[in-house]
Amino acid sequence: MRPRRSVLYMPAANQRAMDKARSLDVDAVIFDLEDAVAPSAKEQARAQACAQVRAGGYGHREVLIRVNGLHTPWGRSDFEAALDARPDGIVLPKVEDVATLEHYRDRMNDVGTAIPLWPMIETPAGVSRVDQIAAQDGVAVLVMGTSDLQKELRLPDTPDRQGLLYALSRTVNAARRHGRDVLDGVSAVLDDTEAFTRLCEQGRALGFDGKTLVHPAQVAPANRVFGPTAQAVEHARRVLAAWQAAEREGKGIAVLDGKMVENLHAADAERVVAFAEAIAGRAG
Numbered sequence: 433m434r435p436r437r438s439v440l441y442m443p444a445a446n447q448r449a450m451d452k453a454r455s456l457d458v459d460a461v462i463f464d465l466e467d468a469v470a471p472s473a474k475e476q477a478r479a480q481a482c483a484q485v486r487a488g489g490y491g492h493r494e495v496l497i498r499v500n501g502l503h504t505p506w507g508r509s510d511f512e513a514a515l516d517a518r519p520d521g522i523v524l525p526k527v528e529d530v531a532t533l534e535h536y537r538d539r540m541n542d543v544g545t546a547i548p549l550w551p552m553i554e555t556p557a558g559v560s561r562v563d564q565i566a567a568q569d570g571v572a573v574l575v576m577g578t579s580d581l582q583k584e585l586r587l588p589d590t591p592d593r594q595g596l597l598y599a600l601s602r603t604v605n606a607a608r609r610h611g612r613d614v615l616d617g618v619s620a621v622l623d624d625t626e627a628f629t630r631l632c633e634q635g636r637a638l639g640f641d642g643k644t645l646v647h648p649a650q651v652a653p654a655n656r657v658f659g660p661t662a663q664a665v666e667h668a669r670r671v672l673a674a675w676q677a678a679e680r681e682g683k684g685i686a687v688l689d690g691k692m693v694e695n696l697h698a699a700d701a702e703r704v705v706a707f708a709e710a711i712a713g714r715a716g
């Protein structure tokens with residue numbers, strides 16, 4: 433199990449941010465070559481992102497590169513350079529169909545490499561085809577691009593994200609159906625921890641594994657909300673103990689604190705404990 437509670441973007445043109453990420457308590461970092469980089473800085477950013485991946489030093493953190501789309505002047509060269517640098521994953525913006533993913537996969541086959549793909553769902557077409565996208569070999573994580581999607585859908589910027597709920601839930605459903613992780617989109621709120629925490633809680637309630645972030649101040653709230661609480665871990669351990677005791681007695685069902693415990697509760701508890709152990713191992 434891989435914790436992906438906090439996944440921080442940074443512009444690959446910003447050397448200082450990429451250096452700083454080595455000391456942040458994030459689960460993953462994304463060096464962005466797409467929207468956070470001005471056209472005039474694209475080539476330099478690409479070279480810096482790849483150099484940073486090669487230099488390493490990010491410890492337990494997954495390191496990813498977000499490339500520009502295939503329809504842009506930089507997309508193909510970004511992908512080639514990323515394949516060469518071998519990050520832990522490649523984030524693909526605005527994926528709308530299976531053919532796009534096949535192109536990337538064919539290219540990886542050509543050069544005999546396989547790097548996990550993290551397609552972004554951030555257009556109406558992407559939302560409509562998200563199940564087919566999630567089903568593709570090589571896809572590890574689905575990433576919501578809520579800023580682009582909000583723009584495409586012409587949605588007002590409301591704190592409850594009402595207009596996005598269909599796309600968010602549809603994407604979570606597709607991810608779960610095909611066994612992928614799924615990340616919520618970014619928030620531009622940098623100076624209001626309470627408001628940002630509420631957004632994380634909404635994402636957690638919708639079923640996301642974690643949130644994509646744009647600033648170090650967002651890391652701690654995301655880790656807190658998307659990680660299991662100490663009480664949840666303690667409860668999960670008790671559920672497992674009760675279930676194992678029932679199994680030893682040849683029973684297919686247990687009772688704990690006046691509540692029925694079935695196989696599915698035990699499986700969920702196992703996942704919570706494994707998640708907590710993965711986070712603890714990561715910290716160590």
Ligand SMILES: CC(C)(COP(=O)(O)OP(=O)(O)OC[C@H]1O[C@@H](n2cnc3c(N)ncnc32)[C@H](O)[C@@H]1OP(=O)(O)O)[C@@H](O)C(=O)NCCC(=O)NCCSC(=O)C[C@H](O)C(=O)O
Pocket residue numbers: 440441442443448449450452453464467468554576577578579580581617618645646647648
């Ligand atoms: C938003 C920012 C431009 C703000 O930057 P800045 O003014 O430098 O912030 P601070 O002065 O508060 O920074 C304090 C220190 O933290 C470092 N820092 C800041 N941001 C990051 C970061 N993202 N990663 C790592 N480190 C960061 C600063 O360097 C300061 O360090 P120090 O000097 O040592 O004290 C900036 O936060 C920023 O650029 N954020 C990322 C923006 C980004 O990548 N956007 C693209 C991805 S989101 C997207 O595209 C949406 C998606 O596609 C969709 O459609 O939804």
Ligand SMILES: [Mg+2]
Pocket residue numbers: 467525554577579580
């Ligand atoms: Mg976007």
